[in-house]
Amino acid sequence: MGFFMSHGAKNCVMTTDTRDIIIVGGGTAGCFAAATAAQEGLDVAILERKSEDEGGHIACGDAIKGKSTFPDVIDLDYLREESFTNENIQRAHFINPKGDNHDIPFQDEAGSVIDRKRYGEVLLEEADREGADIHYNTVVTDVIQNGRVTGVTAKRNGDTIEYEADVVIDAAGALSLLQDKVDFEGTRYDTNVDYSQFCSAYREVIETDQPVEYDDAIVFKPTDELGYLWYFPRTDREINAGLGFQMNKPPMPLVDVLKRDLEDRPEFENARVKNKLGAAVPTRRPYDSAVAPGFMSVGDAAGHVNPTTGGGIPGAAKAGHWAAEVAADAITEENFSESALWEYNHRVQTDFGKRFAAMDLYNIFGSAHEVDELTDIVTALPAEMLVDLMGTKGETSLGLIEKLKTTLVTAFETRGHWGTLREGYQVSQLASELKSVYNQYPSTPSEFETWQAKRDELMDRVYETTGADPKY
Numbered sequence: 001m002g003f004f005m006s007h008g009a010k011n012c013v014m015t016t017d018t019r020d021i022i023i024v025g026g027g028t029a030g031c032f033a034a035a036t037a038a039q040e041g042l043d044v045a046i047l048e049r050k051s052e053d054e055g056g057h058i059a060c061g062d063a064i065k066g067k068s069t070f071p072d073v074i075d076l077d078y079l080r081e082e083s084f085t086n087e088n089i090q091r092a093h094f095i096n097p098k099g100d101n102h103d104i105p106f107q108d109e110a111g112s113v114i115d116r117k118r119y120g121e122v123l124l125e126e127a128d129r130e131g132a133d134i135h136y137n138t139v140v141t142d143v144i145q146n147g148r149v150t151g152v153t154a155k156r157n158g159d160t161i162e163y164e165a166d167v168v169i170d171a172a173g174a175l176s177l178l179q180d181k182v183d184f185e186g187t188r189y190d191t192n193v194d195y196s197q198f199c200s201a202y203r204e205v206i207e208t209d210q211p212v213e214y215d216d217a218i219v220f221k222p223t224d225e226l227g228y229l230w231y232f233p234r235t236d237r238e239i240n241a242g243l244g245f246q247m248n249k250p251p252m253p254l255v256d257v258l259k260r261d262l263e264d265r266p267e268f269e270n271a272r273v274k275n276k277l278g279a280a281v282p283t284r285r286p287y288d289s290a291v292a293p294g295f296m297s298v299g300d301a302a303g304h305v306n307p308t309t310g311g312g313i314p315g316a317a318k319a320g321h322w323a324a325e326v327a328a329d330a331i332t333e334e335n336f337s338e339s340a341l342w343e344y345n346h347r348v349q350t351d352f353g354k355r356f357a358a359m360d361l362y363n364i365f366g367s368a369h370e371v372d373e374l375t376d377i378v379t380a381l382p383a384e385m386l387v388d389l390m391g392t393k394g395e396t397s398l399g400l401i402e403k404l405k406t407t408l409v410t411a412f413e414t415r416g417h418w419g420t421l422r423e424g425y426q427v428s429q430l431a432s433e434l435k436s437v438y439n440q441y442p443s444t445p446s447e448f449e450t451w452q453a454k455r456d457e458l459m460d461r462v463y464e465t466t467g468a469d470p471k472y
């Protein structure tokens with residue numbers, strides 16, 4: 001597949017390769033986009049800077065909810081058989097340095113911890129099986145643009161390759177280089193992006209001598225700065241242990257902090273570190289718009305990560321799938337404008353986008369308080385209330401509000417923190433309101449500025465309520 005042309009001197013060949021869709025990055029978002037596009041009958045190639053051996057090797061905590069998290073465009077049974085090493089995660093266990101630990105059972109399906117490298121390999125295999133081409137060792141260095149993005153320039157083994165395409169999908173992960181290169185002037189693409197809206201994270205895969213007791217749990221522990229340490233059991237003897245910190249705080253020596261914590265835990269005595277890796281992960285709301293003429297960003301490259309947990313695999317998979325579907329329609333219509341690609345923004349924002357934007361308010365709330373104080377509050381509140389308040393829903397039920405009011409009046413331990421608790425309650429109400437605003441995300445770009453003004457007015461109320469510095 002593809003159309004090739006070569007010219008130039010022996011050691012510096014310039015090749016042109018023409019496709020319907022070019023996808024930069026062979027991670028979760030890129031592979032789901034490629035599999036979807038290939039199923040639509042399009043000529044699609046993934047450009048991946050890593051070698052084939054290293055493909056799929058990505059820094060991750062390896063925890064996901066389950067197979068149902070993924071669009072059904074690849075063989076999900078094969079993915080599960082090959083890479084879901086622990087499918088028996090029944091609870092989240094929160095270690096509280098100041099008091100009783102909390103155990104929160106999973107309500108619906110069990111969670112999973114995966115062998116992340118094998119998972120990544122299977123996604124690449126599946127994209128290939130569906131008919132996408134994968135060009136490894138191919139580092140994208142620039143975009144080709146002329147009023148709209150029409151391709152990218154890449155380097156492979158010293159050669160320069162120009163890839164031309166109707167649509168370029170940017171699946172290059174956090175802090176994607178492509179966004180520095182595209183001229184977004186005159187588009188609504190979100191350029192209000194700053195490193196302080198990211199988290200720096202690091203993890204080790206560790207093999208213990210004896211089985212751990214928590215092979216049915218994902219374990220969390222707060223760090224001194226706003227962030228958490230995790231222990232996620234891939235098996236009862238292979239643990240993914242890691243941590244992260246918000247980049248709006250002073251840098252944390254991640255490797256040392258993890259090392260100290262491991263030394264304090266008896267199960268890691270004589271344990272062997274099998275793999276170490278770190279990376280940045282966005283802990284911000286999804287980009288307001290992730291499309292420009294001929295260009296779409298998906299996954300980490302568009303902030304599609306739950307900003308309180310750092311979980312980005314499900315968002316990346318869905319976004320990749322939706323972007324390719326919308327791109328396929330645009331190709332049929334031969335219209336690659338911002339308007340033609342806008343439907344993708346609408347799908348993201350009215351689905352997980354609204355939930356992640358709402359969860360982000362708790363990060364903003366957290367940034368205005370000392371971790372110590374937040375831990376005191378967590379210590380005082382019953383576990384179920386915390387789940388409801390800061391759970392994955394990003395909204396507060398009326399029942400919880402009633403319970404919270406009662407707690408405010410009765411809980412002796414929360415005395416001295418009532419002002420902060422009231423603030424938390426107000427933030428939860430604003431989070432519900434924010435979700436309603438995101439439900440009204442415009443279906444065309446022309447109404448975008450009016451929508452954005454309404455959302456920003458709500459964000460001003462969040463900053464006023466919490467006293468936090470504006471994040472955006």
Ligand SMILES: Cc1cc2nc3c(=O)[nH]c(=O)nc-3n(C[C@H](O)[C@H](O)[C@H](O)COP(=O)(O)OP(=O)(O)OC[C@H]3O[C@@H](n4cnc5c(N)ncnc54)[C@H](O)[C@@H]3O)c2cc1C
Binds near residue numbers: 025138173242314
């Ligand atoms: C330490 C850590 C722990 C995490 N834990 C979890 C977890 O437990 N659960 C969860 O759901 N999520 C977790 N996440 C987040 C999750 O890993 C990401 O959200 C997810 O991998 C995003 O997928 P993606 O396809 O958008 O990007 P990526 O997986 O980052 O893929 C991007 C790909 O693009 C390639 N690339 C980049 N630049 C170029 C270029 N110029 N040219 C060619 N190729 C390029 C990269 O090599 C890479 O293969 C964690 C992240 C980190 C850093």
